[in-house]
Amino acid sequence: MAKLAHDHTAEDCVELVPIFKNLSKVDKQTIATLVTHHHYRSGEYLFSAGDSADALIIVAHGQAKVFQMSANGKEQMLRILQTGEFDGEAALFSNSDHNSYAEALMDTAVCQIKRQDFQKLMQATPELAVNMVNALGRRVGQLEQQTTEVTTASVESRLANYLLETSAGLNQAVFTLPLKKKDIATYLGTTPETISRKLAALTKKGLIEKISNNKFKILDADQLMLID
């Protein structure tokens, strides 16, 4: 496999990832020996629905979108995996298959730990298990939030929130949308057309300003929060 610009080692992975952060040096070294390492180019799939899910997948560098495909062929984005985040929790409790897809949005480096190895690791390193519980607890909270928003708030409100969060996450009033509009749509549970229209609506109301194609500026955060 061709080496990419950044050459990540197993140790990098362990250092980068919050769930491993506060472990002892020895533990980290043990973990490093169990980790395998993969690169994906933008557009490649880390896994697909139906693949056997027998490993925890940690994004060491890059970005990937995780989504499900419904019976009628619609995508629902579940999350964007950022550096340091992981997925595959389903893999941790049974030999089941993935029911979702993960696609790299840019060149992305990934660490994997086999289910069995990880379960043993948790047995041997309670701190790790506790970290995992906390991380999963946080994830449950996020998902509960997402479920509630998607069913109770209008698209315009969801979009407004998304813009606020994105802007806040990047810590800048003028920001570039990190996703294609098509992806924003599936993330918010709607269609690209509606996103387009609602962005126009927010602009017309003077709450945001379109700087360029996908660069925006928040003009009135307070009003954006109050939508719907």
Added chain:
Amino acid sequence: MAKLAHDHTAEDCVELVPIFKNLSKVDKQTIATLVTHHHYRSGEYLFSAGDSADALIIVAHGQAKVFQMSANGKEQMLRILQTGEFDGEAALFSNSDHNSYAEALMDTAVCQIKRQDFQKLMQATPELAVNMVNALGRRVGQLEQQTTEVTTASVESRLANYLLETSAGLNQAVFTLPLKKKDIATYLGTTPETISRKLAALTKKGLIEKISNNKFKILDADQLMLID
């Protein structure tokens, strides 16, 4: 407080709950000493949004609904807590407040373990932590499923699924809906009126049969699965 028909002790709790099942006798006894015990009557709240969330809550007996309230006053049901299930994972990783409500749907017995105690317990009992991780992993999977369904499937399809699951869960073709229609509505992210209409529609299509007020019979499971 008046005693209810069943008098549950802390030991009952520990025995009942899957995450404690495979622990050693000693561990179970330790846990039992940390557990406090509460009864709630139907309609009472186990906790409300804004309450400080500093304990893991385990349903020892009964049933409770967990829901969020959106800014515009709509309820979204997140789950029904059955005997042996727990909530409060948000409490496990930070001193945050609850952002959801839990209301007893019948007389319900609950065990609580303080966040601090539980974190220590996990440190000392890796098996417990692993059980927790697995339980939370399962929960994440459920929520991902719920999010996807709610955004990609029609109400009729969601309702059909709900009926199938309920019927399967109770293991009987003729079954009584365990929730009020209002609650089914908030669970499926819709309104009571729509539930009423869609039930009528499914009946007219000959896929289900209304036995009595809230007793139904599945007539054509295959077709129900294919809706939308």
Added chain:
DNA sequence: CGAGGCGTTGATAAAACTCAAAAACTGTGG
């Protein structure tokens, strides 16, 4: 330059919500 993907816009349609009122059910007390 041209092709293909992405985004916008418009017209239309479908799904579901809202509001309002009637009907059915629940439990209670006489």
Added chain:
DNA sequence: CCACAGTTTTTGAGTTTTATCAACGCCTCG
């Protein structure tokens, strides 16, 4: 056992939101 009050459910009519389909414009990149 019946009547009543309160709640839940159903039904109807009208409206809103969002999806869909189709066409067009715009970039980007070979």
